[in-house]
Amino acid sequence: MAMAMTTLISKTTPISICPSTTTSMAIAFNSASAFCPQFKPKPTFPLFSKPLFFLSSRQFSSRVINASTKDEFSGRVGFLGLGIMGSPMAQNLLKAGCDVTVWNRTKSKCDPLISLGATYQPSPEEVAASCDVTFAMLADPESAVDVACGKHGAANGMGPGKGYVDISTVDDGTSKLISERIKATGALFLEAPVSGSKKPAEDGQLIFLTAGDQSLYEKVASLLDIMGKSKFYLGDVGNGAAMKLVVNMVMGSMMASFSEGLLLSEKVGLDPSVLVEVITQGAINAPMFKLKGPSMIQSQYPTAFPLKHQQKDLRLALGLAESVSQPIPIAAATNELYKIAKSRGLSDQDFSAVIEALKSNTTE
Numbered sequence: 001m002a003m004a005m006t007t008l009i010s011k012t013t014p015i016s017i018c019p020s021t022t023t024s025m026a027i028a029f030n031s032a033s034a035f036c037p038q039f040k041p042k043p044t045f046p047l048f049s050k051p052l053f054f055l056s057s058r059q060f061s062s063r064v065i066n067a068s069t070k071d072e073f074s075g076r077v078g079f080l081g082l083g084i085m086g087s088p089m090a091q092n093l094l095k096a097g098c099d100v101t102v103w104n105r106t107k108s109k110c111d112p113l114i115s116l117g118a119t120y121q122p123s124p125e126e127v128a129a130s131c132d133v134t135f136a137m138l139a140d141p142e143s144a145v146d147v148a149c150g151k152h153g154a155a156n157g158m159g160p161g162k163g164y165v166d167i168s169t170v171d172d173g174t175s176k177l178i179s180e181r182i183k184a185t186g187a188l189f190l191e192a193p194v195s196g197s198k199k200p201a202e203d204g205q206l207i208f209l210t211a212g213d214q215s216l217y218e219k220v221a222s223l224l225d226i227m228g229k230s231k232f233y234l235g236d237v238g239n240g241a242a243m244k245l246v247v248n249m250v251m252g253s254m255m256a257s258f259s260e261g262l263l264l265s266e267k268v269g270l271d272p273s274v275l276v277e278v279i280t281q282g283a284i285n286a287p288m289f290k291l292k293g294p295s296m297i298q299s300q301y302p303t304a305f306p307l308k309h310q311q312k313d314l315r316l317a318l319g320l321a322e323s324v325s326q327p328i329p330i331a332a333a334t335n336e337l338y339k340i341a342k343s344r345g346l347s348d349q350d351f352s353a354v355i356e357a358l359k360s361n362t363t364e
């Protein structure tokens, strides 16, 4: 397998990077047109002080390269897909003064962005044709392929000098397919799936897991900095997708295990709120437990990360593991639990609603 290079730029301090594999988002650039003039670095994260590292994802060999974020992006930015994540990301670009053109399958979701100054185009093709760099944030592999490669898809509007950045969480095969189609037009491609949910998207605190054309990565670095707190460059297309799937495989299993713990503690007469406090103070603490625990105890699941997307990521992680004959029995069992939750009508609830699948099981 080809060695993949990992770059990390953080808004805060230098960070050691762990080994990786792959993921996806879409941007197109063309220095000729328009502008994104008012990029203002957030005061707590000076733009020119961001460290950047270049690491081998498999061997930890490293070299430091110059941070490219000092080069502001000057071009028209397209944004396809305005769901829970895409809307706040596009909004942050607009608020930073970028010239943004939007499209969404359900047009009404474009309206709040249009009222903030975005331009609307009626198809992905027309967005890509009118923009220098086009980002895509779609639900799943099928929609990501359709929007990029389908009839009136973005690829039809791409060409030399432009770039496509796919932020959607998809598998590496899907990302490679989209990359090939985009690059056949002469444009550049970057996959850039994100770690971080609705609130980090609103706060511009996402973590980008990028791979693909490094020159596109460097050209859109200042845009990634508007939407995120750090960014990794992981080498060949597929490595960003794989990294994202591994992270979300771990997250899905953690949430399932946490759900079992909450229910077991209650069944044996403990206060699950105290369990959350105990976990929070110990070595297995993760922000997710404190964030989701109190509402889970109240059987409330306000959607930040839809359960159907978590199950999709587990399904794709199983495929990734299969491709390299890696046993992942915990993730396989976890996937079954999320499938049960989906079959009980919880698809559009937050993924923490997976606890309901366990409740139903214990009462049957």
Ligand SMILES: NC(=O)C1=CN([C@@H]2O[C@H](COP(=O)(O)OP(=O)(O)OC[C@H]3O[C@@H](n4cnc5c(N)ncnc54)[C@H](OP(=O)(O)O)[C@@H]3O)[C@@H](O)[C@H]2O)C=CC1
Binding pocket: 080, 081, 082, 083, 084, 085, 086, 104, 105, 106, 109, 137, 138, 139, 140, 142, 143, 146, 147, 167, 168, 169, 170, 194, 195, 196, 197, 198, 304, 305, 306, 309, 310
């Ligand atoms: N929510 C989260 O916390 C995070 C999500 N992700 C990933 O980001 C991606 C988007 O997530 P999120 O914003 O939460 O999802 P949403 O379900 O809120 O949004 C999905 C987007 O995809 C569009 N879409 C779905 N199917 C099609 C289709 N067939 N053709 C065209 N457009 C389509 C939707 O359009 P329409 O409005 O018309 O339905 C919508 O714009 C997913 O891959 C997810 O796994 C990554 C990190 C965090």
Ligand SMILES: O=CC(=O)O
Binding pocket: 194, 195, 196, 197, 248, 305
């Ligand atoms: O993909 C979901 C996330 O929270 O990250």
